[in-house]
Amino acid sequence: MKRSLKLLSVASLLVLVAVASAFSHPRADGPQDFTLVNRIGTTIEEVYVSPSTEADWEDDVLGTDVLINGDSVEIIFEDRKKQKEWDLKVVTAAGKSWIWEELDLMTISEVTISLRNGKPYATTK
Numbered sequence: 001m002k003r004s005l006k007l008l009s010v011a012s013l014l015v016l017v018a019v020a021s022a023f024s025h026p027r028a029d030g031p032q033d034f035t036l037v038n039r040i041g042t043t044i045e046e047v048y049v050s051p052s053t054e055a056d057w058e059d060d061v062l063g064t065d066v067l068i069n070g071d072s073v074e075i076i077f078e079d080r081k082k083q084k085e086w087d088l089k090v091v092t093a094a095g096k097s098w099i100w101e102e103l104d105l106m107t108i109s110e111v112t113i114s115l116r117n118g119k120p121y122a123t124t125k
Helices: 002-024
Strands: 034-039 044-051 072-075 085-092 097-104 110-116 119-124
Touching: 044 072, 085 110, 097 110, 097 119
Parallel strands: 034 110
Antiparallel strands: 034 072, 044 085, 085 097, 110 119
């Protein structure tokens, strides 16, 4: 009986150590993290951010969320990719899409997207 109780205690301790270590590591956010501000005049349903050198878009970073006109969202890169220039694509609730190309996300912390005469325009900080 004592032996099984001791094994149970060791197993419990190992589980606690594993759980604690999983939460103790800081996130490795990438240097390309930025805030996206929607000023295009309508709700955005999809946002794609991919390296400028890639032909295909990565996954929709909004997932099931939407970005209402005037609101902002933090775009967080979970790994430290070395890519400097990124393209940004948004798709509205009406299915209209616009693309902003070659954004230097190593030096940009905020991208405000808008339309001027129906063409995509970005202001950066």
